[in-house]
Amino acid sequence: MTTTVATPVATLPASSLRLLRTAGFVSNFDRFCIAPMLVLISLRLGAPLPTVVLAASGYYLSYGLMQPVWGMASDRWGRVWVMRVSLTGAALAALASALAPDAPVLIGARALAGAFFAASIAASLTYVGDTAPAATRQRPLSELMTAFALGTAVATVVAGALAHYLTWRLVFALPGVLAAYLAVALRRLPEPERPRSESLLAPFRVVLSSRWQWYVMAVAMLEGAVLLGFLTYLAPALEGHGVPTTLAGAVAALYGVGSMAAAQVVKRLVGQWSPVGLIVAGGVQMALAYLLAGYSQSTGALVVVALLLGGGWSFMHSTIQSWATALSPAARATGVAMFGVALYVGSALATGLAASTAQAHDYRPLFWLAALLTVPLTVVAAVGRARYR
Known part of the structure; x- marks a missing residue:
């Protein structure tokens, strides 16, 4: 691995930070939206609640396991590349979740969604680390934390209401649409300079x-x-x-x-x-x-x-x-x-x-x-x- 390290810029552009905040918001919304809907989804699909709960646990498991995988990929191929690829996969998995005809398909789709959405938050934090000076880095990081918290809060409050008054499928479709938009919009985000790793495992x-x-x-x-x-x-x-x-x-x-x-x-x-x-x-x-x-x-x-x-x-x-x-x-x-x-x-x-x-x-x-x-x-x-x- 070379020793060249990204040189932080004086100020992270507002447009870049806005895209990163949105990516983190969507990721946290998708991660936390299922919990308030488990009972209702169980009733609508006619599946036992313990079976439907596997859709949540499978999501969390794949989300955690994919963290180091996306991290190594980001160090190897770039932050923006990883975000765009992962959000493309997340959009497809979220839409598959919305269209799931039964519990087994839903469980598989949610596990895939967790695996793909796992990249967004870590990649956005890393991007700030690459581009913001250490002395003031916590300010843009605090803005990201605000967006992450907003995604959690909105998912907790809104998901149950949308599922009850409209349909639970809409709750999964919304982050899918936003992820698809971000996969395209992030092409405007410049790739920061980064060390070039000699192999996929070198950063590890x-x-x-x-x-x-x-x-x-x-x-x-x-x-x-x-x-x-x-x-x-x-x-x-x-x-x-x-x-x-x-x-x-x-x-x-x-x-x-x-x-x-x-x-x-x-x-x-x-x-x-x-x-x-x-x-x-x-x-x-x-x-x-x-x-x-x-x-x-x-x-x-x-x-x-x-x-x-x-x-x-x-x-x-x-x-x-x-x-x-x-x-x-x-x-x-x-x-x-x-x-x-x-x-x-x-x-x-x-x-x-x-x-x-x-x-x-x-x-x-x-x-x-x-x-x-x-x-x-x-x-x-x-x-x-x-x-x-």
């Missing part, structure tokens, strides 16, 4: 030889467990107290609102606060949120919890994500992809290990455990970032 070797890459991946795994893993149980905690499913989902979606609002604050603080300060501020918000959730699972309390967790995500995760883009400049896409894999693995582990406690509707100890784990997460992230040079 570069990433895994970095001590700091392993450290940040460990931080990401803990962050995924603490934030994303336990966040899963906000809506079930409300439903366990008799709150209707629709309202519980809307409260959980406020996490996206909190993330979007905090992202605007983070953009202004970048350059004024140190990365360590931003990490600690995010950790404090997360700890307070989980302490409150452990104390009370009332609707009002969990509204505040969701907003605080969204704020914690924007402060802490955008800072760690910015750090991750700087670790392996010669294999940036693969490094960012491996960071994502660690995040999703941590989330899956926490969700799975907590499932038995959640099944008994005993959410208080889960949230207190999350508050406790926030402390080592904040410490290791802040100390590591302070020592990194």
Whole structure:
């Protein structure tokens, strides 16, 4: 692999950032839209709910497994090339999902959609890493995080309503149409300079030889467990107290609102606060949120919890994500992809290990455990970032 590294430009053009935000929005919308529709799809297709759930789990599995594959492809053939190819495949898979005549076809189509949509977010983050200076990189990254959070929130709130009042097929068709548009529109996005890898696996070797890459991946795994893993149980905690499913989902979606609002604050603080300060501020918000959730699972309390967790995500995760883009400049896409894999693995582990406690509707100890784990997460992230040079 050559040692030439992309030279960041002073400012990422607004038109480029708009395309990257849209790609991330569509990817997150498609990823989170199926959960509110599972019961309805089961009824419409006449299939058992456990069978239809495979459409979601297959999506998440292929989404996670394809992260390093797309990362290596991006380092080998280019960021824009990977986004355009993957979005073309995503458009076809999403439209196949909308036209699925039965559960087996839907399961296969959703697995393919997950595999193709897996490239968008990591590639957009890598593109910013290639083109924005390190000192101000967190600002465009915060804008991307805002778009990602918006996609999550819109999917959580809108998908169920569209499926109920119109048809679930429309919910899958919409991201397919947008993905097709982006596959064409992204031809206007200039390909950034990047190191030329000698082989497909060369970026992987570069990433895994970095001590700091392993450290940040460990931080990401803990962050995924603490934030994303336990966040899963906000809506079930409300439903366990008799709150209707629709309202519980809307409260959980406020996490996206909190993330979007905090992202605007983070953009202004970048350059004024140190990365360590931003990490600690995010950790404090997360700890307070989980302490409150452990104390009370009332609707009002969990509204505040969701907003605080969204704020914690924007402060802490955008800072760690910015750090991750700087670790392996010669294999940036693969490094960012491996960071994502660690995040999703941590989330899956926490969700799975907590499932038995959640099944008994005993959410208080889960949230207190999350508050406790926030402390080592904040410490290791802040100390590591302070020592990194």
